[in-house]
Amino acid sequence: MACDFDFGRILDGNNDVLERSYQRFSGLPVDQDWSNDSGGPSHDRLLTITNPVAVSAPGTFAKDEIRTLRLEPTDKPGWWFDREDLPDSSPIKVSVRNVWTTGKVVSNIVLRSGSEHNYARLVEHIIALKAGMDVDNLMIRMRSGDPPLFDAGSEDLVNALKKVGRAECPGEVKYLTVKETVTIGTPHGGFTTISPCQSSDRALRVDCARDFPNAIGQQRICFVLNDRSFDHGSTARTNATWRQMMFIRTFGKIFADVRNIGYNKRNILVAGKRGYVNEPTHQIEGKSLEAAWHRAILDLVAALALIEEGRFVGNITDFKGNHFADVELVKLLYANDLLVEV
Numbered sequence: 001m002a003c004d005f006d007f008g009r010i011l012d013g014n015n016d017v018l019e020r021s022y023q024r025f026s027g028l029p030v031d032q033d034w035s036n037d038s039g040g041p042s043h044d045r046l047l048t049i050t051n052p053v054a055v056s057a058p059g060t061f062a063k064d065e066i067r068t069l070r071l072e073p074t075d076k077p078g079w080w081f082d083r084e085d086l087p088d089s090s091p092i093k094v095s096v097r098n099v100w101t102t103g104k105v106v107s108n109i110v111l112r113s114g115s116e117h118n119y120a121r122l123v124e125h126i127i128a129l130k131a132g133m134d135v136d137n138l139m140i141r142m143r144s145g146d147p148p149l150f151d152a153g154s155e156d157l158v159n160a161l162k163k164v165g166r167a168e169c170p171g172e173v174k175y176l177t178v179k180e181t182v183t184i185g186t187p188h189g190g191f192t193t194i195s196p197c198q199s200s201d202r203a204l205r206v207d208c209a210r211d212f213p214n215a216i217g218q219q220r221i222c223f224v225l226n227d228r229s230f231d232h233g234s235t236a237r238t239n240a241t242w243r244q245m246m247f248i249r250t251f252g253k254i255f256a257d258v259r260n261i262g263y264n265k266r267n268i269l270v271a272g273k274r275g276y277v278n279e280p281t282h283q284i285e286g287k288s289l290e291a292a293w294h295r296a297i298l299d300l301v302a303a304l305a306l307i308e309e310g311r312f313v314g315n316i317t318d319f320k321g322n323h324f325a326d327v328e329l330v331k332l333l334y335a336n337d338l339l340v341e342v
Helices: 015-026 126-132 155-164 229-232 242-249 288-305 323-335
Strands: 011-012 033-036 046-051 051-057 064-074 079-083 099-101 110-112 139-144 167-174 175-178 184-185 188-193 206-211 219-225 238-241 267-269 312-319 339-341
Touching: 011 323, 015 184, 015 188, 015 206, 015 312, 046 064, 051 155, 064 312, 126 155, 126 288, 184 323, 188 323, 206 288, 219 288, 229 288, 238 242, 242 267, 267 288, 288 312, 288 323, 323 339
Parallel strands: 011 184, 033 219, 079 139, 206 312, 238 267
Antiparallel strands: 046 167, 051 064, 064 139, 099 110, 175 339, 184 188, 188 312, 206 219
């Protein structure tokens, strides 16, 4: 059966595989639909936080150590990570150009610049706030490449920024979209498609679905990125399977990446074959949509924050995406000169 979905220009992937993937995606019901909401406010001037604020929690990859992020307004355009424990290193700019890896044992976005030791791991749960809260010109100081791991997604960070508030800073906001519809195939038979926004609609609209052979199952959400959707999704935890958790606790100890990882039943949603090991959140009529909300807000929106020149607006359809494909897609947008200001 012919596919009536507009994939646009296929930047990476096989057309037949994409069509089969779309047929499966299109058969999924929408579990939560906030697509008729209005978009977030369109600011003409850049905004940053009014005062420094610090947030602490046990480390992601060093569970017995307390890690602290100190967020400060800065005159430097963009978002930056400053490794204060490496005084001879320069701050790392949040940019797709500085993505070092998306992980092997643990999937995450790692930024690195200059020295091989000057890196910041699992940045996606932090930089999502750049796109979701309209915050610019931010310096994030840390004394380790290992960030804190919070119990409810990025809720602690969101609350900290809300507490100090925002104020205008020099410069104007640039809104960017794609020049044409583009698609990338993702591992495990998925796809991500981005299409341009309408000239009068500077909003980010997302249709995101997950499809796992375990308790997570099939989940689909549609929304406009605004305060309501970002606040809701930013509390969703990373998900892992019970087998992954068992691997981490046994054979995983031979890998330095996960030997001291801080995953537990409070900060990770653990999915068994037929049921959840711990209590899921973001439930609608008894069905949890936590995995879909985490993917959409703290993974996908976070990847768009790697576009350093401005805020991305447009329409995204995402099915079974992951960090690797997200980063590759942003790289391909630059490589093919597909970004344009609106």
